[in-house]
Amino acid sequence: MVGGVAAAAVGCGADRGIATVRLASGEVGGLYHAFARLLAEVAARAGTVRIEPVATSGSQANLAMLANGEVDAALALADSVPGAAGTYLALGRVYENYLQLAVRTDSSIRRVADLRGARVNLGATGSGAALTGERILRAAGLDPAVDVTIEHRPLREAVAALDSGAVDALLWAGGVPTAALEVPLKMRLIDLGELARPLREHFGQVYDRVEIPTDAYPDTAAVHTIGIANLLLATAALPDAAAAAIVDLLVTRVDALVPAEAAGTQFLDTRSLIGTGTVPLHSGAADIYRSKHG
Template identity: 50%
Template sequence: LGAGGSGAAQLGERLFAKAGVAVDARHLLFDDAVRALAGRRIDAMLWSGGVPTPKLADLTRTTPIALLPLDSVVPALRAAYGPVYDQVQVPDGAYRGVGALGTIGVANLLVCSPALPDDVAAAVVRLLVERATALVPAEAVGTQFLDVRTLIGTQPVPLQPGAAAAYRALHG
């Protein structure tokens, strides 16, 4: 389920509880889990990360994998934990031999000190919005987003005031 205390571990515990699935879970670091999956020492692994994740893409060159659709559990997760989970799609071909399917999306937040000057936060926002195509690799388009909806979707964490002002200036 990911390293103990990690976001992946927390998601896994919540996911299996809401799905009503009992698992014999081990907490492994990502690289260790990939090696254990390749060596057939574990049956499955849960990770939270960008798609395609390079080490998993590399694994598919030697080891067939399957991804399980998880999006049906999102409504129960949102009901219990709020809007921190989204239904997202893994595109067809993101991993060798794996078709498109729905899964769970979790936002990654750029967290700053409350003392960060508004003009610095605004400059970061402008960079993210104006250079989004350069910041998201072509193979990740559709699974990693730098658009207005996803950039301002930080609930329950409030946007820094300078960042909020920059979004308003850029998009009304």
């Protein structure tokens, strides 16, 4: 069961008895944080639940905060969620995160295998990219401990490091376009499509081959990459009424919950929401999906 901090948060607000739910999101400037802020705004207008976004470094940090009772709900990449049954429950599969491996425009790096000997930023410590990035390297035949020098800087620090030459590449898991990635002016994206199959073979079926469409970044051609489901999670300690209120917003306020960074992603259709894979739905979430769609 979650501990006292979150248990206290999921209580009655000062007015109208509205539950307050602390939601672990992600870095400011990223899709997680943008989505959490939109959800909070929609919830405030609806008056059925209060959402407090919490900025974090990403998926792994979010899961730790959820397990420790520091938050009531969390966003996380599906491959970051431990396999232990019953640890987490899903409110929905809210969108598809796109991996974006960026290098400088003048770089000789064309494939992940070309990163041998390079300095690579694999997301901030605690991010989903930190875990997925090492899997990407292994799928390309590289040993993360030997063949590359790995760093873990937050996005904006990583962008500055890439620009200055302090790192040779950065990996970001997020929406398209991500404003902080200066594509195509200073950066270009590496095609990751060839790694979808080895990732699935070695690490599970959560990895999809997806396309960043033409002109998603100004005047750029389409490029294939890896998509990973992003789950909105809670534990059984989240009351059914709070879970149901959040899911009702996901189902009924779709147009207001799409950040600018969500172009090209699979976002908030019913099939996506209930497609939470091996993570079972929270009972309050399941009740809403049944009432809306049978």
